[in-house]
Amino acid sequence: MMKIAFGIKKLLAQESCRAALIFAAILHLCFFPCLWGNRTLLASVRDAPSILPNGAWAGKPDANRFPKTLDEGGPAFITEPLFALARSEYLQEKSFPLWNPYQGYGVPLAANMQSQPFYPLSIALSFCLTPRTYNWYILLRLFAAGMCMFLYLRLFVSFIPALAGGVASLLAGYYVLFLTMPQLSVEVLLPAGLLVAEHLVRKPGYRSLVGFALVLLLTVVGGMPESCLLIFAFLCAYLVFRIASGFSLRSTRLDTTKFVLLATLAGFTLSAFLLIPFWEFLKRDFDLHQPANIGRTFTGLLHDPFGISIFTYFFPFLFGPPSTSSLGPSYTGLRNYTGVIPLFLAVMAAYGGVRKRLRRDRLLFGLTCFFLLSLVALILKRYGFAPVNWVGNLPLFRLVWFGKYEEVIVSICLSALCAIGLERLFRREVSIPLQVTGLLGAFLIVPLALVCSWRTILMEVGKLHVRATIPLLAITVPLCALFFLALAMILFRRDSRTASVPLIVSIFVLLTGELTFNYIAPAYYFFNRLPSQTANPYLGAPFIDLLTTSSRHQDRFFARDGVLFPNWASAFGLFDIRDLDAMYYKKYFPFLRNFFQSAAVASNAVELGDRFDGAGPYDFRDPLSLRLLQLSSVKYLVTMRPFVVSNAVEEDILAQHRERPSSGRQNSITRREFILAGEAREGLGEFPPYRRLPYRLKIGNGQEVFHFSYALEPSPSDKKGGGVNFTIEAKDESGQISKLFSNYLDPRNHPGQRRWMDGEIALGHYRGQSIELLFSTDLAPDRTMLNGWAGWSDFYFDDERPPAPPPFKLIYHGEANVYTYDNVLPRAAIYSHAELAKDEKEVLRKLAAPSLNVFATVVLDKSELNANQIKAAAQMNQSAALPVEAARITSYQSRLVSIKASLDRSGILVLNDSDYPGWSVEVDGHPSNWFSANYLFRGVFLKPGKHVVRFAYRPLSFYTGALISSITLLCLTMVGLARARAKHSPVGAPGSDNNPSHAP
Helix, strand or coil: CHHHHHHHHHHHCCHHHHHHHHHHHHHHHHHHHHHCCCECCCHHHHCCCCCECCECCCCCCCCCCCCCCCCCHHHHHCHHHHHHHHHHHHHHCCCCCCEECCCCCCEECHHHCCCCCCCHHHHHHHHCCCHHHHHHHHHHHHHHHHHHHHHHHCCCCCHHHHHHHHHHHHCCHHHHHCCCCCCHHHHCCHHHHHHHHHHHHHCCCHHHHHHHHHHHHHHHHCCCHHHHHHHHHHHHHHHHHHHHHCHHHHHHHHHHHHHHHHHHHHHHHHCHHHHHHHHHHHHCEECCCCHHHHCCCCHHHCCCCCCHHHHHHCCCCCCCCHHHHCCCCCCCCCCCCCCHHHHHHHHHHHHHHCCCHHHHCHHHHHHHHHHHHHHHHHHHHHCCCCCHHHHHHCCCHHHCCHHHHCHHHHHHHHHHHHHHHHHHHHCCCCCHHHHHHHHHHHHHHHHHHHHHHHHHHHHHHHCCCCCCHHHHHHHHHHHHHHHHHHHHHHHCCCCCCCCCHHHHHHHHHHHHHHHHHHHHHHHHHHCCCCCECCCCHHHCCHHHHHHHHHCCCCCEEEECCCCCCCCHHHHHCCEECCECCCCEECCHHHHHHCCCCCHHHHCCCCECCCEECCCCCCCCCCHHHHHHHHHHCEEEEEECCCCCCCCHHHHHHHHHHHHCCCCCCHHHEEEEEEEECCEEEEEEEECCCEEEEEEEEECCCCCCEEEEEEEECCCCCCCCCCCEEEEEEEECCCCCEEEEEEEEECCCCCHHHCCCEEEEEECHHHCCCEEEEEEEEEECCCCCCCCCCEEEEEEEECCCCCCCCCCCEEEEECCCEEEECCCCCCCEEEECCEEEECCHHHHHHHHHCCCCCCCCCEEEEHHHCCHHHHHHHHHHCCCCCCCCEECEEEEEECCEEEEEEEECCCEEEEECCCCCCCEEEEECCEEECCEEECCCEEEEEECCEEEEEEEEECCHHHHHHHHHHHHHHHHHHHHHHHHHHHHHCCCCCCCCCCCHHHCC
16 A cells, blocks of 8 residues: 555656646536536537437437537537447448448548547547547547647746646637537647657657657548648648757757658658548549639638627627527627636737847747747638738638638647746746736726627627626626736735746636636536436437338438438438538539429528538429439438428418408417328318308309318327317308308217318309308317317319328327338349430439339440440340349448349349449459449449349558558558667677677
8 A cells, every 4th residue: 555655646746647637627627517427518419400300319308508619510410420330330340430321322431531430539439439438538639638738838838837828728719619529639639749749859769750640640530631731731830930940959950850751751651541532532522612612712711800709719708609609690700719818828928029038048939939920820810811811822721711720729829828928927027017017908808898899799688689697707707817817916926036836826727717617617507508418319219210120121211300310320320311511422412403403492502502411391292302212212201290292272271361460369270280090181270269260262163062171189198188070161252151061070089080081062052252161160068178289181172183192101100200102212223224324414314304214224324334334235225124123132231232133134233322432343253343323323234143242342542541551650660669679789789789899
């Protein structure tokens, strides 16, 4: 025990261990309910749609809330479901997660960068994926940023200032505002990059070279190319600055440059296994960062208009929650926040560049200039000031959205200036008058912000109904921090050369307190409540269990209304044709838009423009949209609203009802969706009792009989609710009212009435007259209060065709509705007839042509076929076309699909998975060639007989990159072993550097 106690005491004596404990304590203070309680940071729990429109299926819904982060959807749609997919591919398939077969029609997984399946923390999380481990994953990223920033700053300043800089990085506003976003896996590595870059400059050698290369590797595998590019550019600028300005490095400047170049080369070659597939995807993708895809200027030149958004750096809640301040009508542009204490310390640091005496510490002076100039340049770039904004016109940088991704560098620069400023105070290098001036300047920001933005604040509180306590708190926290700072400077003033430790500690505590209470505490605890871990999206829902059980032949599904939101099908091994990501295979959207040509869908510029999440009006009422389901093998449809057929008479009744003067019961008439006895209909809802809802019409020829259906929505409890009497009356031109129909329904006592009942009335007596039909629903004779709605539906006259029901069958009605659609192609279909098109555009036209029978003919792009394949297609077409036959998929894994096919004559096997490059095919164990079929899918010619066809994803880009990465790793390992062997060689031994025989 004594040895253990001594070891702990010795460990605590180390500065890095003490700093780590302090950072861990701060994270526990801020997020204790997530680390040890029953709360979670998973955005897919309640913050964004996932399993259901309001998040996870289990758990209680949250009370009214506002978004805690600036993009709650990003992690919920991209990384959180893909963690489960990566776990499946690692543990069950025991393969590298290179392909996602469940998203869209199959998409590259690792090559999209954001999924980050090779990031060490992501791998660890994937192996043990729960809401609690996810919390640890998120907070460990912050811990890594704070700890690395401390270690870097400790090379220049004393312990407490370095600790302050680490806390400013740990709780950086950018990190907190994008806490769960995937790009933070990259951006938290910026302090680590500065640390290894400084070691590389100070001690250029093997260890520093390997360290820098590993940080570059982690930056790439962390995903988010925009963040990677900006971080790499910033590190390059820092290295150039250090080499150029390092007076103590003049003698080794050439060697240092050599090691920097070697380290950079090693880092990128180590990352080649991911960079080369990404480059391949970039050449074949569609994304909104490329001007050719969006028809506007370069993304890198976009900037924010200068205005009151500058104050959000100091008061993040001044203009209300992020939902209003950055996304709402006021658009004040909250992207990052710093606080007023860091501002004060940055001013103290900047003073070091003014006083001539302080320039003698050239290293700290140069560091101040670098971070201060970088900070100013980044702020100017955000607001588009020339000539700084021209950077966005450079190659690669023109694809970067600087307004967002540069802000992490702003936070890190300010963190470094905080440490330097506190170090200046610690050394007593800032005079009392200047300290007072800086403090007064910080105080004056408060009234300046109020004067410049009072109109916006009033609008937020008055019109957008933001709680007045939110902007009040935004001002109160900084004022309190400044007040206690002034008090500490008065109480702990000393005449010695160095400032008192209590003053420095007080500033550190105030810095931590402001960064905790100016955003984290209000957003997560004061005005919000973190969701419970019991609402675990990875547990799925009953309808998902149904889909998983029913989809035994790899049938696809489509969901709308925010159900199983992209890309959550991947988490459960379900095939979804929707996709929501930053990069898409270039043929994906043209294929979809080819079948959604209605004005309702086309009017939504976002849907099918940069995503396909099912949020549009997808009712599949027209044959063209149904053809998409057929070609895609979409057998299951999931929705919150039932699939129904609209009715023209119903629309007329509702329109006339809206034109009537308010009767006090306007809400008792509405369009509703009813599901009775497994049949879903859109009906005209009347909440009983409702007397005489009028419908004005003129009876013409062929309208002698009026058909309708009526039903009573079942009561939530069979023991409650009575019946309803349905009545239709006619009011003629003279005002006389005649009863034409009356029937009493009591589903509770008569189970046979728990369905839609059909009725009709004769109107021949009113031919040529304008009349009013009066629809009434009266309560039971005992006036028992009804808990459900009464409904009318399926109105039509004799001269009209009765409305055809949707071609879908309801098989599940619960937390969501699940339908089946049987008229679809099998996932693996054998065609006996092919139609050739001259190019891809003609393929799309033929696929949309009403004359094409997709169940008998496959459409091929002739320009992509070789001579032998064209000849085989011609020979196959000499025989009559037969209906497609299904091939049997015997094994389906993410990167390997095995199919058994039996053909009586030559044909084409089409697997309706994406035709993205990297897939190969074998027929009966022999390599073959596949080609694009039906524009987007993979096809292969087969001869008569029984065959085993295997599609395998073996991307040359990945294996080429992996070879380069392996060679680099091998070289680094061999050099390391050689150095270790030389270091441990005895003096005088052959090969030893200490062998006297080799001495000059």
